[in-house]
Amino acid sequence: MLTTILRSVIRQARRHPLYVGLNVFGLALGIGVFLTLALLVRFEYSYNASLPDVDRLVRVDEYFTLPGNAPRESPGVTFRAVPFLREDFPEIEDASRVEAETLQVERNGSFTAFDAYLTDPSLFRLFGVTMLHGSPSDALSRPDGLVLSQKAAQTLFGTTEVLGRTVEINRNGTRSAHVVTGVLAARADPDFFSRIEIFVPLPAEDMRPFLTRSLIFRNYLPTARIS
Template sequence: MLRNYLITAIRNLTKNRTYALINIIGLALGIGCSLVIFKVIQFENSYDKHQERYENIYRISNESIYPDRVDKGMGTPHPVGPALIEDYPDIEQVTRTYYQEEAQINIKKPNGDIQKFLLDEGIVFTENSFFKIFTTEWLAGNKETALSEPNTVVLSLSAAKKLFGLENGHEVEAMGKIVDLRGDFQSHRNHS
C-alpha cells in the first residue's frame, strides 16, 4: 500500500515538475524561516537566565532625537540612577556602569619594576550595588563591602591570574595588591 502511494507521488512529481519544484522550494523556505525565527526567539529569551533574579533586572537606554535622525543608545547620564530611586519607590537597586575598551593596567613588582598589561577585553567602572543585582561567585573578599570605598578594584579569576602571575589555588594572594590604571600608583586596592 505504501509502495503504491510512493509510486503515485513520484509520477505526479515527474509529470508536473515546475509545480512540484515550486512547492518543494516553498516548503523548504517555510521550514527554514520557521527554524530561524524559533532560534532567534529562543536566543532573545535566554538573556540573563543565569542571574538569580533575572526577571527583575532591567536596563535603561536612551533615545536622542535630532532633526535628521533618532539615535538609540545604552548610555544615560549619571544622575539618572539616583533619580530613579527617588522617583520610583518600587525600584530596589540601581547600579551605574561605564565600560572602557582596551585599558592599560600597571602592576608594580616587589623589586620596583613596573609591568604593563593591555586588557583587550576592557574594564568596567561600577559601584557596590552591582553585586546586589547580579549573581557573582566570590573566591575571596566580601561582596557587601567591595567597591564601597574609592580606589578599590574587584578582579575576576582570570584577571588575577594574568596580572599577578598566580598559579591555580593561589588566586587569593591578589587581595590587597596594588593595581594601577592611571600610571600614578595611587592606592588602588583590589578585592578578588
C-alpha cells in the first residue's frame, strides 16, 4: 500500500511539479510555524516556573492615566507603596526593590558591560535562589558587596572561586569598588535571574527622591512574597 502511494506521489510530482512543490512548501511552512509557536508557548509557561513558591510571588505594577492620553501600565513604581501595602495586606512577608541597569566593569584598563540588578539584600531570600559560593541571606548585606553570576565570574577572573576579590564598577560616570560576596549558580531554566550577571546593593541615596517627590519614579520593581 505504501509503495502504491509513493508511486502515485512520484507520478504527480513529474506531471505537476509546481503544484506538488507548492503543497510541500506550504506543509513545511505550516509545521515550522506550529513548532515555533509551540516553543514560544513552552518558554512563556516555563519562565520562572523553577523558582520555589513562585505562585506566592507578586510584582507590583503601576496603572495610571495622564490627561489627554490613554491609560498606561508600568512595572516601574515607587517603593514608597510597600509600607502602605503592608498595612492593607498583612499577608505580605517580604519585599525587594529591583532596578535594572547596564554596569561597566573596569578591569586591566578595559571596560566590559554587564546586565545588572541594583537591589536589596532580601532579593535572594525572596526568590529562594541558591549560591555556588557565598550565602544568599547576607550576600548583599554590606554596602560594597557584589554578587556575580557564574558566567560573569568566569569572564572577569577565569574561575568561580572569587569570594573576596575586588570589582571596579562604573555607574553613570561614578566609580566604586565592590567586594565579591557571592557567586550565583547557573540557571538551569529561564527565570527572573537568567540574563543578569551582576547584583549590587541599591545605594542609600537612591531613596532620597522618594522622600519629597513621590512623582519621580525610578525603574524599581517592588516584588512581594505573600503567605
